[in-house]
Amino acid sequence: MVTAVRPRPSQPREYRFPRFTEEVLANGLRLVVAPVKKLPLVTILVVVDAGSTIDPPGKEGLAALTADALLEGTREFDGAQLTERFEQLGTAVESGADWDSAFIKLTVLADHLDEAASLLGEAIASPAFPEREIERLKAERLAEILQLETEPRGLADEKFTEFVYAANSRYAKSDAGTAQSVAALSRSDVQSFFRGQYRSDSMTIVMAGAITPVMARDLVAKAFGRWASGAAERRALVASPRAATRTVNIVSKPDAPQSELRVGHVGLPRKHPDFFPAMVMNAVLGGLFGSRINMNLREEHGYTYGASSYFDWRRGPGPFVVATAVQSEVTAAALREIFSEIDRIRTDRITDEELSLACDYLDGVFPIRYETTTAIASALANLVIYALSDDYYDTYRKRVREVTLDDVLRAARAHLHPGKMQTVIVGDATAIKDSVAQLDLGELRVYAAQDD
Amino acid sequence: MRIPVETYELDNGLFVTLSEDHTAPIVAVNLWYHVGSANERIGRTGFAHLFEHMLFQGSAHVGSNEHFELIQRAGGTLNGSTWLERTNYFETVPSHQLALALWLEADRMGDLLPAMTQEKLDTQRDVVKNERRWAVDNQPYGTMLEKLQELAFPSTHPFHHSLIGSMEDLSEASLDDIAQFFATYYTPDNAVLSIAGDFERGEAQRLIAEYFGSIPRGRGKPPLPPMNLPPVFGRPAREVVPDDVSLSRLFLAFRSPVFGSAEYYAASVTSAVLGLRKGSRLHRSLVRDRQIASDAASYTFDLAKGSDLLVVDVTARPEIPPAQLEEEVEREIDAVYREGVTQLEVNRAIALIETDLVSSLQSAGERADRLSMFATYFRKPELINEQAAAYRAVTVDRVNALIAERLGPDNRASLMYVPRDGVESEPMLAAAVSAG
Numbered sequence: 057m058v059t060a061v062r063p064r065p066s067q068p069r070e071y072r073f074p075r076f077t078e079e080v081l082a083n084g085l086r087l088v089v090a091p092v093k094k095l096p097l098v099t100i101l102v103v104v105d106a107g108s109t110i111d112p113p114g115k116e117g118l119a120a121l122t123a124d125a126l127l128e129g130t131r132e133f134d135g136a137q138l139t140e141r142f143e144q145l146g147t148a149v150e151s152g153a154d155w156d157s158a159f160i161k162l163t164v165l166a167d168h169l170d171e172a173a174s175l176l177g178e179a180i181a182s183p184a185f186p187e188r189e190i191e192r193l194k195a196e197r198l199a200e201i202l203q204l205e206t207e208p209r210g211l212a213d214e215k216f217t218e219f220v221y222a223a224n225s226r227y228a229k230s231d232a233g234t235a236q237s238v239a240a241l242s243r244s245d246v247q248s249f250f251r252g253q254y255r256s257d258s259m260t261i262v263m264a265g266a267i268t269p270v271m272a273r274d275l276v277a278k279a280f281g282r283w284a285s286g287a288a289e290r291r292a293l294v295a296s297p298r299a300a301t302r303t304v305n306i307v308s309k310p311d312a313p314q315s316e317l318r319v320g321h322v323g324l325p326r327k328h329p330d331f332f333p334a335m336v337m338n339a340v341l342g343g344l345f346g347s348r349i350n351m352n353l354r355e356e357h358g359y360t361y362g363a364s365s366y367f368d369w370r371r372g373p374g375p376f377v378v379a380t381a382v383q384s385e386v387t388a389a390a391l392r393e394i395f396s397e398i399d400r401i402r403t404d405r406i407t408d409e410e411l412s413l414a415c416d417y418l419d420g421v422f423p424i425r426y427e428t429t430t431a432i433a434s435a436l437a438n439l440v441i442y443a444l445s446d447d448y449y450d451t452y453r454k455r456v457r458e459v460t461l462d463d464v465l466r467a468a469r470a471h472l473h474p475g476k477m478q479t480v481i482v483g484d485a486t487a488i489k490d491s492v493a494q495l496d497l498g499e500l501r502v503y504a505a506q507d508d
Numbered sequence: 509m510r511i512p513v514e515t516y517e518l519d520n521g522l523f524v525t526l527s528e529d530h531t532a533p534i535v536a537v538n539l540w541y542h543v544g545s546a547n548e549r550i551g552r553t554g555f556a557h558l559f560e561h562m563l564f565q566g567s568a569h570v571g572s573n574e575h576f577e578l579i580q581r582a583g584g585t586l587n588g589s590t591w592l593e594r595t596n597y598f599e600t601v602p603s604h605q606l607a608l609a610l611w612l613e614a615d616r617m618g619d620l621l622p623a624m625t626q627e628k629l630d631t632q633r634d635v636v637k638n639e640r641r642w643a644v645d646n647q648p649y650g651t652m653l654e655k656l657q658e659l660a661f662p663s664t665h666p667f668h669h670s671l672i673g674s675m676e677d678l679s680e681a682s683l684d685d686i687a688q689f690f691a692t693y694y695t696p697d698n699a700v701l702s703i704a705g706d707f708e709r710g711e712a713q714r715l716i717a718e719y720f721g722s723i724p725r726g727r728g729k730p731p732l733p734p735m736n737l738p739p740v741f742g743r744p745a746r747e748v749v750p751d752d753v754s755l756s757r758l759f760l761a762f763r764s765p766v767f768g769s770a771e772y773y774a775a776s777v778t779s780a781v782l783g784l785r786k787g788s789r790l791h792r793s794l795v796r797d798r799q800i801a802s803d804a805a806s807y808t809f810d811l812a813k814g815s816d817l818l819v820v821d822v823t824a825r826p827e828i829p830p831a832q833l834e835e836e837v838e839r840e841i842d843a844v845y846r847e848g849v850t851q852l853e854v855n856r857a858i859a860l861i862e863t864d865l866v867s868s869l870q871s872a873g874e875r876a877d878r879l880s881m882f883a884t885y886f887r888k889p890e891l892i893n894e895q896a897a898a899y900r901a902v903t904v905d906r907v908n909a910l911i912a913e914r915l916g917p918d919n920r921a922s923l924m925y926v927p928r929d930g931v932e933s934e935p936m937l938a939a940a941v942s943a944g
Contacts, residue, residue, distance in 0.1 A: 057722055058618040060569045063607030063715075065582070069533035069706065071602075094531045095866055096509065136792055143787040144852070146859030165863055192799055195825065199802040202754045202826050206648050206927075313641040346577045355573055358634025361642045381642045383634075413581050420583010420602050423532050428870040 071423040073449035074432055077269040081276060084256025084285045088436050089272040090264040092429060096166040098265035099429035100173060102180065103437045105258035105288045106158040106249070108231035109372065112291075114240070116226070117233015121193060121241055122249045123151045123158040128189035130182050135189050138179060145172050149179070155231055155370045157441050158253075163430060166266040170275065177279030183250065190243050201235050205505045208309060208482045209381070212316035215503075216480040218298075219305050220321060220375050225294045227372070251284070258288035260440045265429040293372040297322050302477050302498030307505055308485040315387040315483030316380075319394055321476045323376035326369040326442045333467035334367060336459040339414035340406050341365050341397065341468075342378055346413060348397050349378060357393070359386045371442065376472065384484050388491035391479065395497070398477070401468045405461045419453045510893045511869060513879065514709070520725045521697025524716060525879045525889040527704040529872065535705035537609040538598040538876035539617075540884040542700075543693035545673075546592050546666035546732060546813075554636070554673010555681055557590040559689055561632040563597065564588070568619035572628060575612050582608055585873075592657075592667055593812060594884055600873045603706035607715050613701070614719035617694060624686050633678055640672050648753040649925055659745050660761050660817055660921045666732050667814060695726025702879040702889065705872035735814030739763060740919035748830070750928045755802065756830040757823045758837055759923040762914050764818035767810040768886055774910040775808055777902045779818050780857035781849050782806040787856060789849070790822065793840055800828045800836055812885040818914070830926045838920075845915045848908035858899050865895050 076090040108119045127149055128135035142149050147164040160180055164172040204210045214230055221228035229237070261280065263272045324334060335343075342349035342365025353363040363380035378398075382390040426432050439448060477497070481488065485502045493500050514526045545556050566572040579586045584601035599609045644650040654670035661668040701720070703712055740763055765771035783790045783806025794801035803823040808816055820841065824833040868874050875892075882891040 057568070058611070058614045058719055062569070063611045065608065066604040066606075068602060068604040071533050094529075095870060097863075097866055097870070136787070136796060139785075139787040139792075140856070143785060143856045143860055146863040148785045148787075148860065163863065163867060165866060192796070195799070196795075196802050199755060199823075199826050203648070204754075206752050206754045208646055312646055314638070314646045316646075344580055346573065346580060351573070354635055355631065358631040359638065361635055361639035381638070381646070383638055383641060413577065417580045417583060420581075420605075421585060422583070423602065424534055424583070424585060424600050427532065427534065427872065428867070 073426060073435075074264070076436060078446070081273065083277070083281060083283050085276065085280055085283060086260040086440065087272060087276055088260060088262045088440070089267065089269045090432050090436060091268050092265050092432060096266050097163060097429050098166055098169050098263060098267050099161065099163045099433045100176060101159060101161040101262040101433040101437055102176070103260050103262065103440060104158040104254055106253035107153050107156040109155050109226050109293050110253060110289060110291050111226060111233070114237060115245060116229045116237040117197065118241055118245055118249050119153040119158060120232040121190070121197070121238070122246045123153040123160070124193050125185050125190050125246055126151050126160060126183050127179055128193070129184040129186050130179055131184055132178075135186065138175075141175055142172065145175075147172050149176065153231070155227075155372075155374070157437075159437070161430070161433070169267070173275045174279040177281070180254070181280065181282060185243055185246050185250070187243050190246060194238055194241060197232060197238050198235055200232075201238070208312065208314070208316040211307060211505060212318050212480055212482040215305065215307050215482065216318035216320070216377060216478070217375060219303065219478045219480055220298060222294060222296045222298050225296060227295055227374070228298070253288040255288050256283040256285045259283070260437065262433045262436045264433040264436065295322060295373045297476065299478065300476075302475065302479070304479040304492060304497050304500040305481070306485045306489060306492070306500065306502045307480065307482045308502055309482055309505060310484060310486070312482070312484045313384060314381045315384055315481050315488060317382060317387070317390065317394070318377055318379055318480040319391070319477050320375050320377035321473055321478055322373050323367045324471060325373045326371060330467050330471065332455050333459050333463040334471055336411070336414050336418065336456065337401065337464045337467040338365055338367060339418060340410045340464065341401050344414065344417060348401070349394065352393050352397060353380060353382065353390055357386070357389075359383065359390045384487055387481065387483060387488040388495055391492065391495055391497065395474065395477070398472055398474055402472055402474070405465050408461070411459070411461055411464065415456050415459060418456045422453055509866065511875065513890045513892065515883070515889055518696065518717070518721060520721070520723055521695075522720050522723075523700040523883055523887065525700065525702040525883050526709060526712060527702070527875060527879060528707065528709065529704065529875075530706050533603045533706050534600060534872050535603045535606050535703060535707050536598065536600045536872035536876040537606070537613060538702045538704070538873070538880045539596065539613055540700050540880040541595045541694060542593075542698050542884050543595055543729070544591050544593045545669065545671040547693065547729070548669070551677060551680060552685065553669045553677040554671070555677070555685060555689065556595060557672060558632065558636050558678060558681055559686065560588045560590045560595050561636055562624065562629065562686060563616050563620065565628045565632065566623035567616040568622045569615050570612060570623070572623070575616070578608060578612060584609065590671065592671060596877065596880065598873060598877060606703070606707050606712065610715050610719050614723065617696065617699065617720070618723040620690050620694065621687055624683060626683060629681070629683060629686065633681065636672075637675060637678055640675070644672055648751070649757055651749070651751075652759060652923065655747060655749065656759055656761055656817070656819070656921070656923050659747055659923055660763070664733065665737070665814065666735060667811065692726070692729050696720060696723050697725045698729060700880050700883040702876040702883065704876035704879060732813075737763065737815040739913065740916070741921055742918060744917065744920055744922070746922040746924070748924045748926060751925050753925050753927055755823050755826060756828065756833050756927065757821070757925045758833055760820040760837060760841070761921040761923070762818045762919050764808055764816040764914055765910075766814065766816050767808075767812040768891075771910060772816065773898050773902050774906040775816065775818055775914065777854060777857045777861070777899065777907055778910055779806040779808050780861055781853045781907065782820060782844070784857060784860055789844065789853065790820065790840060794822060794836060798836070800825055800833065830924055834922065834924060841915055844911060848911060849904065851904045854902065854904045854907055858902065861899050862896055865899075
């Protein structure tokens with residue numbers, strides 16, 4: 057039937073990450089442009105140094121609320137009219153904030169680019185922040201927080217960071233804020249956050265797609281003309297761990313058919329010199345379908361639909377985490393396998409086959425990651441957010457290839473800490489508690505879903 | 509804007525679509541088998557999807573899970589998915605690895621059974637049961653799809669039963685079932701193959717002939733039971749589900765013209781007018797103005813046979829009781845039914861859809877998947893180039909005619925999730941379970 061002879065690859069074709077230009081305009085805004093000749097589409101992505109780590113203590117969620125409220129009206133149009141004008145152009149603007157930045161983005165057909173850009177420039181230069189819309193957005197966020205109590209995956213993520221970081225770390229609370237902090241936010245908080253953080257020096261406009269640097273410069277000069285100059289605030293980040301030793305925290309969901317598991321600790325900042333070894337090490341441990349943790353828990357044992365591990369890369373040290381959902385009866389057995397895989401990758405060198413699988417994948421998949429204007433724009437934004445070198449994407453594949461077996465072992469030993477692992481389980485506490493306790497993974501406590 | 513589309517058929521019935529694009533050294537291989545949960549027999553719900561998992565467990569010349577490993581080692585991405593009417597398998601790889609992706613797909617189409625063992629079936633059955641727990645049983649509103657199918661399609665209809673399947677039926681699936689399903693449905697004449705991206709036409713055709721050419725044609729598949737349904741439900745159907753959720757959420761479904769029909773485009777525009785993005789009728793009214801909902805959306809399922817469903821999906825604010833949510837949504841729909849929608853609303857919807865259509869053609873994988881879809885349902889992959897025009901041809905009159913025909917009170921199936929703790933305070937709703 058089908059030939060048994062495995063095909064060999066043909067000659068690879070060269071790929072280069074899209075060329076881009078970068079400049080600081082007269083109005084202080086930074087402009088990054090990547091012309092991509094493929095389809096008549098342009099993505100505009102505005103990134104602002106106004107992420108959640110700048111939230112003042114007690115006002116967690118302010119960065120997110122400010123970014124959300126940005127598109128809720130200008131001096132000229134109310135929120136509904138503004139939305140209508142964008143959508144009549146066939147584009148929906150999105151805005152939001154994550155830990156490291158706020159973003160406003162849209163993708164539009166090239167025919168409507170001029171109008172969309174000038175509308176966007178106007179919207180973010182003179183937001184009205186209507187009281188009514190701010191209160192509505194707060195209420196929607198509060199509904200989302202309530203929703204989380206019955207959503208095991210989101211709840212596990214949220215509880216995990218709470219148990220990993222010290223109470224005074226911004227990372228210990230959700231980037232969009234808690235019920236208490238969000239309820240206390242006001243319109244004047246939003247206005248003063250906007251005035252302080254949305255300034256020419258802290259703003260970068262990225263454009264990718266059917267556009268040239270000359271066109272982009274004209275467009276931005278016209279549409280994003282007037283900006284308060286000066287630099288935004290930076291706030292020192294506390295990212296110390298909550299506990300010095302291991303703990304196990306069960307968040308009770310009676311009769312849950314599965315346990316949502318999170319195991320990990322404080323990880324590494326994005327600019328850590330071991331970024332590449334740590335990434336390759338994680339690919340072998342739990343970053344790929346064929347990684348040790350997934351093959352063990354899913355393909356060997358059938359405990360789960362999927363299991364993975366990752367470093368959550370941020371400017372500050374985001375968490376390292378192993379995440380999976382397993383059927384309740386095997387909770388303890390699955391945890392034992394997770395801890396044993398972490399020990400194993402710290403004990404012996406991985407094999408040549410494992411290293412080549414990880415590196416061949418990360419190297420080979422690189423072009424596939426940048427097929428769309430939104431993916432290219434967001435990659436360029438990351439250069440700015442993390443202050444990476446201009447040749448970062450041109451040298452990425454080479455740096456992946458340079459990682460050795462010894463680098464991986466060293467990274468595993470230096471950056472995975474079995475003695476500091478925090479375990480969070482959202483599941484049926486009564487059914488799983490005793491067997492989990494026997495694993496001796498640290499002091500065990502049981503919480504209700506809505507506990508603070 | 510048009511993308512190139514070339515089609516031909518092998519002697520064994522495999523329908524091939526090629527679409528070249530050399531902007532990046534990336535190529536996508538995509539196979540649709542014309543079999544889905546609709547083809548399952550009684551007592552084997554969930555089997556089409558379980559079978560999809562087994563297709564990653566090796567074939568005559570490929571080891572267990574080796575398909576995943578070889579593609580990832582080649583720098584590619586891959587997966588499969590199962591739907592009511594079809595099952596698809598796809599990989600996107602660097603273009604110099606095209607042969608590998610084609611060979612792997614051919615090997616499992618041609619010669620799957622030697623690799624099937626009881627042990628692998630048992631493990632994948634556990635994996636799928638955990639997928640069900642994860643995506644359905646332990647997830648707020650996770651039962652929405654299967655409950656809506658149950659409510660909206662008569663019990664004898666192939667779209668009535670659960671796609672992921674019941675735990676009992678999954679437990680019953682055997683190796684004999686695997687062999688039979690494979691022989692019946694996984695044949696070249698029941699599949700389409702699409703390649704999109706950076707490849708050389710002659711070389712691709714040569715590889716396809718070499719790998720797929722020797723696979724024998726199937727012996728035909730049993731016909732599906734009659735699928736046609738009246739255009740409206742006739743009488744209202746409703747179910748109230750007390751569940752472990754924090755916010756009430758209403759799924760209101762309407763029978764709607766099947767995917768690809770002329771009327772489908774008017775229905776698709778209608779759903780976008782109602783609930784695509786924040787400027788849509790329902791979002792603006794219920795989320796922004798009246799503030800009784802925390803989210804509102806509308807979409808079509810895009811079913812190509814029998815009847816499609818247009819669904820309105822609204823999540824309440826915490827303080828809004830389910831009865832009020834239902835009332836307010838019905839009132840909005842009644843107003844649309846009575847008064848129709850405006851030219852401006854239709855313009856907005858079509859403008860957004862058009863941008864989405866162009867955006868979706870950026871990735872080779874999505875191109876290939878859409879080519880396979882149009883090839884599977886209509887044998888016309890070139891329809892990919894006619895979508896924008898079909899949408900632009902939808903006038904406000906056509907939309908309002910569709911609304912008059914399909915959004916009336918005689919065509920509504922209502923599926924309401926309510927917080928379990930709150931059920932006592934809503935005795936009337938809780939008692940109203942039934943219908944369909």
